[in-house]
Amino acid sequence: MPSSKPTPSSTPAPGGSAPASSKPTPPEAPEVIWLRPERTGRGPRPAHSRDSIAAAAIGIADAEGLDAVSMRRVAAALGAGTMSLYNYVPKKEHLLDLMLDAATAEYRFPSAPSGDVRADLADLAHQQLGIFRRHPWLPALVLARPGIGPNALRYTDHFLAVTAPTGLGGSDRMEAMALINGFIAQFAQFERTAAAGAKWQSELVGYLGRAAASGEFPHLAQAFAAAGPPADPDRAFDRTLDRVISAVLMPAGDS
Amino acid sequence: MPSSKPTPSSTPAPGGSAPASSKPTPPEAPEVIWLRPERTGRGPRPAHSRDSIAAAAIGIADAEGLDAVSMRRVAAALGAGTMSLYNYVPKKEHLLDLMLDAATAEYRFPSAPSGDVRADLADLAHQQLGIFRRHPWLPALVLARPGIGPNALRYTDHFLAVTAPTGLGGSDRMEAMALINGFIAQFAQFERTAAAGAKWQSELVGYLGRAAASGEFPHLAQAFAAAGPPADPDRAFDRTLDRVISAVLMPAGDS
DNA sequence: CCTCTCTAGGTACAGCGTACGTAGAAGCGC
DNA sequence: GCGCTTCTACGTACGCTGTACCTAGAGAGG
Numbered sequence: 001m002p003s004s005k006p007t008p009s010s011t012p013a014p015g016g017s018a019p020a021s022s023k024p025t026p027p028e029a030p031e032v033i034w035l036r037p038e039r040t041g042r043g044p045r046p047a048h049s050r051d052s053i054a055a056a057a058i059g060i061a062d063a064e065g066l067d068a069v070s071m072r073r074v075a076a077a078l079g080a081g082t083m084s085l086y087n088y089v090p091k092k093e094h095l096l097d098l099m100l101d102a103a104t105a106e107y108r109f110p111s112a113p114s115g116d117v118r119a120d121l122a123d124l125a126h127q128q129l130g131i132f133r134r135h136p137w138l139p140a141l142v143l144a145r146p147g148i149g150p151n152a153l154r155y156t157d158h159f160l161a162v163t164a165p166t167g168l169g170g171s172d173r174m175e176a177m178a179l180i181n182g183f184i185a186q187f188a189q190f191e192r193t194a195a196a197g198a199k200w201q202s203e204l205v206g207y208l209g210r211a212a213a214s215g216e217f218p219h220l221a222q223a224f225a226a227a228g229p230p231a232d233p234d235r236a237f238d239r240t241l242d243r244v245i246s247a248v249l250m251p252a253g254d255s
Numbered sequence: 256m257p258s259s260k261p262t263p264s265s266t267p268a269p270g271g272s273a274p275a276s277s278k279p280t281p282p283e284a285p286e287v288i289w290l291r292p293e294r295t296g297r298g299p300r301p302a303h304s305r306d307s308i309a310a311a312a313i314g315i316a317d318a319e320g321l322d323a324v325s326m327r328r329v330a331a332a333l334g335a336g337t338m339s340l341y342n343y344v345p346k347k348e349h350l351l352d353l354m355l356d357a358a359t360a361e362y363r364f365p366s367a368p369s370g371d372v373r374a375d376l377a378d379l380a381h382q383q384l385g386i387f388r389r390h391p392w393l394p395a396l397v398l399a400r401p402g403i404g405p406n407a408l409r410y411t412d413h414f415l416a417v418t419a420p421t422g423l424g425g426s427d428r429m430e431a432m433a434l435i436n437g438f439i440a441q442f443a444q445f446e447r448t449a450a451a452g453a454k455w456q457s458e459l460v461g462y463l464g465r466a467a468a469s470g471e472f473p474h475l476a477q478a479f480a481a482a483g484p485p486a487d488p489d490r491a492f493d494r495t496l497d498r499v500i501s502a503v504l505m506p507a508g509d510s
Numbered sequence: 511c512c513t514c515t516c517t518a519g520g521t522a523c524a525g526c527g528t529a530c531g532t533a534g535a536a537g538c539g540c
Numbered sequence: 541g542c543g544c545t546t547c548t549a550c551g552t553a554c555g556c557t558g559t560a561c562c563t564a565g566a567g568a569g570g
């Protein structure tokens with residue numbers, strides 16, 4: 001962090017070009033919603049909060065999927081006019097940011113790491129899988145955008161605390177976090193699409209079977225033929241999670 | 256509204272299971288587009304092909320992003336009426352499937368594995384990263400939906416061939432493929448969002464800096480303070496790829 | 511007190527995916 | 541050859557989306 005500059009104040013950068021005319025002074029509102037204050041103090045007090053908005057949106061997404069979350073729907077759920085929502089959330093993207101961070105608030109962190117890094121990481125991972133299963137729309141969101149809300153910061157800080165004993169550097173541990181989280185999100189995402197469509201799934205099996213039978217894909221055919229019954233998802237998760245954790249804790253430069 | 260039935264068409268759904276009546280026979284078209292034949296042989300020959308449609312869509316996505324890919328735009332690019340496109344692609348989802356598989360056609364596979372598993376996997380990974388960089392919209396698509404087109408089958412078969420010497424089972428190797436591909440897609444995705452917004456990035460740094468300075472996130476602050484200059488992306492990719500490959504090749508049950 | 515800034519919300523617009531219907535071309539059975 | 545059937549092409553229209561813009565009015569600061 002070079003040149004630490006809190007400066008939340010105006011700083012209209014007066015000199016140089018253009019006296020900024022007279023009144024309409026939108027001096028570049030921040031693009032990141034967490035940089036905008038929730039309340040400035042002037043005018044009537046808002047009827048809603050970021051939390052309540054996020055809760056309403058999450059309720060809709062849980063019940064009817066992410067596509068059902070529209071500005072109109074969320075506003076209606078809050079009992080507000082559609083356009084009023086834009087006072088809280090300048091773009092729909094930011095509404096998604098709020099949802100993501102609100103869901104991240106569901107983590108329960110122990111007050112201190114246990115000292116067993118693998119166990120702590122596994123706990124975190126299982127919590128994450130649980131959250132993803134409670135909110136099936138979440139993996140897609142996590143995979144689509146970074147999103148660094150206050151609760152994500154809390155998570156990150158805890159992850160760094162948990163992995164401190166490994167001796168790895170900060171950026172290595174951040175990478176590790178990204179890798180683990182990515183794996184979990186993808187696992188949950190796959191679980192979701194697999195669960196979603198019985199028809200889709202049976203068609204897929206037919207398609208793969210036909211492909212295997214065509215003789216064009218010998219290795220695939222062999223793997224297909226040798227495949228056992230579908231494994232227990234939780235067991236598969238733990239197995240692969242273990243691999244990922246090992247990879248991440250591995251000292252650098254193994255080749 | 257369950258009762259209201261405009262039903263302009265016939266289909267009176269006569270008695271019981273019905274002998275399929277006479278004319279309106281859409282006997283459940285497959286949901287997976289690769290299960291539908293591209294051409295049935297009857298009627299006038301189509302003016303376009305799946306390949307040309309995918310190419311048109313990819314052209315738009317490369318130039319203006321995935322959001323610019325609409326049915327209207329793609330149809331116009333083909334010189335066709337909007338609704339004509341629906342003869343080839345029953346839903347927009349399927350258009351995305353076509354795009355995904357067409358991009359997957361860019362892989363160049365050696366005729367046989369070299370015998371060096373790690374090298375072969377690294378080659379595949381670098382090809383994938385290259386494809387992702389050529390088509391910045393692709394990672395989002397890959398992360399969002401499974402998608403198993405003919406080219407994906409070719410890829411899968413090759414991956415299985417390459418990993419055959421490891422002695423791992425078929426489903427283990429499929430999992431390995433998913434894990435590696437997921438990592439690469441996320442890496443590319445991150446690269447893209449990082450490259451996209453200079454403003455966004457600088458705001459983020461400010462936000463993180465403020466968070467670190469708040470004292471609320473000590474570990475984050477420490478990692479932030481100790482962070483060196485941003486690493487070369489290709490080097491970072493290779494380093495983490497190496498870890499992931501190791502994890503994947505690791506014999507099961509290491510704990 | 512006035513004034514200025516904020517919030518609430520309505521109206522409106524461009525664009526989206528796609529249901530539906532019509533017109534005509536091309537292959538198949540006779 | 542004929543005719544039936546099935547396909548392709550495409551215009552129109554509907555409901556929905558995100559959101560730009562505008563009008564009122566509430567409440568704090570001077």
